[in-house]
Amino acid sequence: MDEPGNRKQRNTYYLLIGAGLFLLLNQLLGVGTMIALFLVGLGIYKLSSSGSKIGYVLLGVGLIILSAQNFAVLAGIGLIGVGIYYGRSLRTRRRVADDPVYRKTTFVESLRFDKGPWVLRSTNISCLVGELHMDLTMAMFEKPEVTVVVSGLVGDIDLILPEDVGVEIECSILFGAIDAPFQKASGVLSKRVWRSPNFGTSHARVRFVLSYLVADVDVRIL
Incomplete structure (x- = not known):
């Protein structure tokens, strides 16, 4: 003592x-x-x-x-963040470079794919600040396997997935939260990868590549 x-x-x-x-x-x-x-x-x-x-x-x-x-310091940090954003966009864009791809690049956007039957094709979405809602229970797959790449600075991602579809989700997030049946995490995050048990045998497969600095990701499997 x-x-x-x-x-x-x-x-x-x-x-x-x-x-x-x-x-x-x-x-x-x-x-x-x-x-x-x-x-x-x-x-x-x-x-x-x-x-x-x-x-x-x-x-x-x-x-x-x-x-x-310190406006100059914050402006410098902002420019670095934008540079990282575009760098990630260029890297992730190569994931679907060989397929016919739906591409969308914007600064602020709210995208919803949940109104009636819709066609799911390989997709690359780049958005500085955005919201994405995808309901795959209503989706018709253009090909047996598609890749969806979504990147940005700040995002709110909601995914509804049918149980019979093979799914792989790769998340690269610095700050935020992941709420999914396979994992719940929040705070300072890093790269997380999850693959459903039926991914190799399912008749329809989708790969999600999510890359954000700050994001909230919600995944539901029905």
Whole structure:
């Protein structure tokens, strides 16, 4: 057990170091930037540890303060994000380059494939901020196997899949949540791949390749 004197000395040690770091960072960055970085860090921690929605709020508030204090820095981060987005679009586009493909590239979009019977063909969708809803229980497959590639910065993806269709889902997401029968995860995510047990034997197969910086993915199997 620590002696009271040793504990007091240790606390003084931490206090002096903390005060010194605060003064140094305050001189270099400013109070507003320090608060913004703290909120961003706390938001990322909340997302990675518990997936709490408060993490998104903290992250958003921190970025807003950071943008007000350091517009050039945030603009640089935004340009880097756009560059990553287009880089991912170019890489994922090769997945379906040899097939007849439905392509759509836009900045903001809400796409719904759930109104009556519709034809599912190999698809490549690139959207900075978008929403995608696909109900494959109403889909007629153009070919026995199709690939659907969806990429962007921020997305909300809802997929309804019939039980008799072979499915493979590859998710590359930095922040967000996945809610599916095969997996539930939230916070800081990485690459996740899932394949249904009947993928190799099913008469109809679909591969989903989802690539986002921030996304919420919901999958239901009927």
